[in-house]
Amino acid sequence: MIGLIRMLFVALLALSVTAQQQHSVALPKGPNYDSCVANPLQLNCTEFTYPNQDAAADLGKLCNAMHFMASCSVANACNASGAGPDGSGPGAATVSSNNPNICSPFNQLATVCKLDKGMSRMMGCTNYNTMCVAGSKVPQCSSLPGLQDIPTSETVNKQVRSICEEMSMDGCERCMPSWQAGRTWASCDLLDTYGLLCYQMPGQHCFRD
Numbered sequence: 001m002i003g004l005i006r007m008l009f010v011a012l013l014a015l016s017v018t019a020q021q022q023h024s025v026a027l028p029k030g031p032n033y034d035s036c037v038a039n040p041l042q043l044n045c046t047e048f049t050y051p052n053q054d055a056a057a058d059l060g061k062l063c064n065a066m067h068f069m070a071s072c073s074v075a076n077a078c079n080a081s082g083a084g085p086d087g088s089g090p091g092a093a094t095v096s097s098n099n100p101n102i103c104s105p106f107n108q109l110a111t112v113c114k115l116d117k118g119m120s121r122m123m124g125c126t127n128y129n130t131m132c133v134a135g136s137k138v139p140q141c142s143s144l145p146g147l148q149d150i151p152t153s154e155t156v157n158k159q160v161r162s163i164c165e166e167m168s169m170d171g172c173e174r175c176m177p178s179w180q181a182g183r184t185w186a187s188c189d190l191l192d193t194y195g196l197l198c199y200q201m202p203g204q205h206c207f208r209d
Helices: 002-026 033-038 043-047 052-065 070-081 105-115 123-131 153-166 172-180 190-200
Strands: none
Touching: 033 043, 033 123, 052 070, 052 105, 052 123, 070 105, 070 153, 070 190, 105 123, 153 172, 153 190, 172 190
Protein backbone atom coordinates (compact mmCIF):
# COMPACT_ATOMS: atom_id res chain seq x y z
CA MET A 1 0.00 0.00 0.00
CA ILE A 2 2.79 2.36 0.96
CA GLY A 3 4.56 1.47 -2.27
CA LEU A 4 1.47 2.33 -4.31
CA ILE A 5 1.11 5.70 -2.58
CA ARG A 6 4.76 6.42 -3.23
CA MET A 7 4.32 5.58 -6.93
CA LEU A 8 1.30 7.87 -7.15
CA PHE A 9 3.23 10.67 -5.46
CA VAL A 10 6.11 10.34 -7.91
CA ALA A 11 3.70 10.31 -10.85
CA LEU A 12 1.87 13.42 -9.61
CA LEU A 13 5.17 15.19 -9.01
CA ALA A 14 6.24 14.45 -12.58
CA LEU A 15 2.94 15.78 -13.91
CA SER A 16 3.35 18.93 -11.81
CA VAL A 17 6.85 19.55 -13.16
CA THR A 18 5.65 18.98 -16.74
CA ALA A 19 2.76 21.40 -16.26
CA GLN A 20 5.10 24.04 -14.84
CA GLN A 21 7.44 23.60 -17.80
CA GLN A 22 4.56 23.94 -20.27
CA HIS A 23 3.31 27.01 -18.45
CA SER A 24 6.74 28.60 -18.53
CA VAL A 25 6.95 28.07 -22.29
CA ALA A 26 3.65 29.89 -22.75
CA LEU A 27 4.81 32.95 -20.84
CA PRO A 28 6.25 35.90 -22.81
CA LYS A 29 10.03 35.94 -22.93
CA GLY A 30 12.00 38.46 -20.94
CA PRO A 31 11.87 39.43 -17.27
CA ASN A 32 10.54 42.94 -17.97
CA TYR A 33 7.26 41.99 -19.65
CA ASP A 34 4.74 43.21 -17.05
CA SER A 35 7.01 46.04 -15.98
CA CYS A 36 7.58 47.45 -19.48
CA VAL A 37 3.95 47.20 -20.49
CA ALA A 38 2.85 49.10 -17.38
CA ASN A 39 5.86 51.41 -16.99
CA PRO A 40 7.62 51.76 -20.36
CA LEU A 41 9.75 54.76 -19.34
CA GLN A 42 12.31 52.53 -17.62
CA LEU A 43 15.69 52.49 -19.33
CA ASN A 44 15.85 48.67 -19.43
CA CYS A 45 12.72 48.63 -21.61
CA THR A 46 14.96 49.39 -24.59
CA GLU A 47 15.66 45.63 -24.54
CA PHE A 48 11.99 44.68 -24.41
CA THR A 49 9.95 43.32 -27.33
CA TYR A 50 6.18 42.98 -27.13
CA PRO A 51 5.55 39.45 -28.45
CA ASN A 52 3.93 39.08 -31.86
CA GLN A 53 1.42 36.61 -30.47
CA ASP A 54 0.28 39.17 -27.90
CA ALA A 55 -0.04 41.93 -30.50
CA ALA A 56 -2.01 39.51 -32.70
CA ALA A 57 -4.26 38.61 -29.75
CA ASP A 58 -4.91 42.30 -29.03
CA LEU A 59 -5.70 42.90 -32.69
CA GLY A 60 -7.98 39.87 -32.65
CA LYS A 61 -10.02 41.39 -29.81
CA LEU A 62 -10.36 44.62 -31.75
CA CYS A 63 -11.36 42.93 -35.00
CA ASN A 64 -13.83 40.63 -33.27
CA ALA A 65 -15.54 43.73 -31.89
CA MET A 66 -15.37 45.82 -35.10
CA HIS A 67 -14.37 43.61 -38.01
CA PHE A 68 -14.91 46.38 -40.56
CA MET A 69 -11.99 48.51 -39.35
CA ALA A 70 -9.42 49.29 -42.04
CA SER A 71 -6.56 47.60 -40.17
CA CYS A 72 -8.61 44.41 -39.86
CA SER A 73 -8.94 44.33 -43.64
CA VAL A 74 -5.15 44.57 -43.94
CA ALA A 75 -4.74 41.82 -41.33
CA ASN A 76 -7.09 39.56 -43.30
CA ALA A 77 -5.07 40.15 -46.46
CA CYS A 78 -1.84 39.37 -44.59
CA ASN A 79 -3.25 36.17 -43.13
CA ALA A 80 -4.46 35.06 -46.56
CA SER A 81 -1.07 35.85 -48.11
CA GLY A 82 0.84 33.53 -45.79
CA ALA A 83 2.89 36.32 -44.25
CA GLY A 84 3.24 34.24 -41.09
CA PRO A 85 2.75 35.04 -37.40
CA ASP A 86 5.37 37.79 -37.34
CA GLY A 87 4.25 39.26 -40.66
CA SER A 88 7.67 38.95 -42.30
CA GLY A 89 6.99 35.96 -44.55
CA PRO A 90 7.28 36.21 -48.34
CA GLY A 91 3.51 36.64 -48.65
CA ALA A 92 3.76 40.11 -47.11
CA ALA A 93 5.19 41.45 -50.37
CA THR A 94 1.97 40.52 -52.16
CA VAL A 95 0.07 42.81 -49.78
CA SER A 96 2.49 45.70 -50.21
CA SER A 97 5.86 45.75 -51.96
CA ASN A 98 6.55 49.22 -50.54
CA ASN A 99 6.07 48.60 -46.82
CA PRO A 100 7.94 45.57 -45.41
CA ASN A 101 6.18 46.02 -42.05
CA ILE A 102 2.62 46.08 -43.37
CA CYS A 103 1.87 42.62 -41.97
CA SER A 104 3.51 43.13 -38.58
CA PRO A 105 0.86 42.46 -35.90
CA PHE A 106 2.28 45.28 -33.77
CA ASN A 107 2.15 47.71 -36.69
CA GLN A 108 -1.48 46.80 -37.36
CA LEU A 109 -2.27 47.19 -33.65
CA ALA A 110 -0.68 50.65 -33.71
CA THR A 111 -2.80 51.54 -36.73
CA VAL A 112 -5.99 50.95 -34.76
CA CYS A 113 -4.89 52.28 -31.38
CA LYS A 114 -2.87 55.29 -32.52
CA LEU A 115 -4.09 56.32 -35.97
CA ASP A 116 -7.69 55.16 -36.34
CA LYS A 117 -9.85 57.98 -35.02
CA GLY A 118 -12.00 57.03 -32.03
CA MET A 119 -10.73 53.45 -31.72
CA SER A 120 -8.09 53.89 -29.01
CA ARG A 121 -10.64 53.49 -26.21
CA MET A 122 -11.36 49.88 -27.13
CA MET A 123 -10.28 47.09 -24.77
CA GLY A 124 -7.79 45.62 -27.24
CA CYS A 125 -5.77 48.84 -27.07
CA THR A 126 -5.21 48.70 -23.29
CA ASN A 127 -1.65 47.36 -23.39
CA TYR A 128 -0.68 49.47 -26.39
CA ASN A 129 -1.94 52.66 -24.76
CA THR A 130 0.03 52.13 -21.55
CA MET A 131 3.14 50.86 -23.32
CA CYS A 132 3.41 53.48 -26.08
CA VAL A 133 3.02 56.70 -24.12
CA ALA A 134 5.19 59.73 -24.89
CA GLY A 135 8.79 58.96 -23.99
CA SER A 136 8.31 55.18 -24.06
CA LYS A 137 11.56 53.23 -24.22
CA VAL A 138 9.90 50.24 -25.92
CA PRO A 139 11.53 50.25 -29.39
CA GLN A 140 8.47 49.02 -31.30
CA CYS A 141 6.50 52.11 -30.33
CA SER A 142 8.74 54.22 -32.58
CA SER A 143 9.89 51.65 -35.14
CA LEU A 144 6.37 50.38 -35.87
CA PRO A 145 4.18 53.52 -35.65
CA GLY A 146 1.22 52.17 -37.62
CA LEU A 147 0.24 52.18 -41.28
CA GLN A 148 0.27 55.83 -42.25
CA ASP A 149 -0.96 55.33 -45.80
CA ILE A 150 -4.38 53.81 -45.23
CA PRO A 151 -7.42 55.97 -44.48
CA THR A 152 -9.18 55.83 -41.14
CA SER A 153 -12.15 53.52 -40.75
CA GLU A 154 -14.40 56.55 -40.32
CA THR A 155 -13.20 58.02 -43.62
CA VAL A 156 -13.65 54.76 -45.53
CA ASN A 157 -17.12 54.25 -44.08
CA LYS A 158 -18.11 57.77 -45.08
CA GLN A 159 -16.62 57.57 -48.57
CA VAL A 160 -18.05 54.18 -49.44
CA ARG A 161 -21.49 55.29 -48.26
CA SER A 162 -21.26 58.50 -50.27
CA ILE A 163 -20.26 56.66 -53.45
CA CYS A 164 -22.90 53.97 -53.10
CA GLU A 165 -25.71 56.40 -52.31
CA GLU A 166 -24.84 58.42 -55.42
CA MET A 167 -24.63 55.50 -57.84
CA SER A 168 -25.02 51.73 -57.98
CA MET A 169 -21.65 50.05 -58.45
CA ASP A 170 -20.27 46.56 -58.04
CA GLY A 171 -19.39 46.14 -54.38
CA CYS A 172 -22.08 48.44 -52.98
CA GLU A 173 -24.32 45.44 -52.32
CA ARG A 174 -21.86 44.34 -49.63
CA CYS A 175 -22.35 47.39 -47.46
CA MET A 176 -25.62 49.11 -48.33
CA PRO A 177 -27.89 46.76 -46.31
CA SER A 178 -26.33 48.03 -43.08
CA TRP A 179 -27.00 51.68 -43.87
CA GLN A 180 -30.46 50.89 -45.17
CA ALA A 181 -31.13 49.28 -41.79
CA GLY A 182 -30.17 52.54 -40.08
CA ARG A 183 -26.73 51.51 -38.83
CA THR A 184 -23.84 53.96 -38.61
CA TRP A 185 -21.17 51.48 -39.67
CA ALA A 186 -21.43 49.09 -42.60
CA SER A 187 -20.91 45.46 -41.64
CA CYS A 188 -18.66 44.67 -44.58
CA ASP A 189 -14.99 44.76 -45.52
CA LEU A 190 -14.95 48.53 -45.98
CA LEU A 191 -11.35 48.97 -47.14
CA ASP A 192 -11.59 46.18 -49.71
CA THR A 193 -14.89 47.59 -50.97
CA TYR A 194 -13.40 51.09 -51.12
CA GLY A 195 -10.53 49.77 -53.22
CA LEU A 196 -12.94 48.01 -55.58
CA LEU A 197 -15.08 51.14 -56.02
CA CYS A 198 -12.07 53.40 -56.61
CA TYR A 199 -10.63 50.92 -59.10
CA GLN A 200 -13.86 51.08 -61.09
CA MET A 201 -14.19 54.85 -60.93
CA PRO A 202 -11.31 56.91 -59.53
CA GLY A 203 -12.59 60.31 -58.53
CA GLN A 204 -13.19 62.84 -55.83
CA HIS A 205 -14.19 60.27 -53.23
CA CYS A 206 -10.96 58.32 -53.56
CA PHE A 207 -8.61 60.16 -51.25
CA ARG A 208 -7.64 60.30 -47.62
CA ASP A 209 -8.90 63.29 -45.62
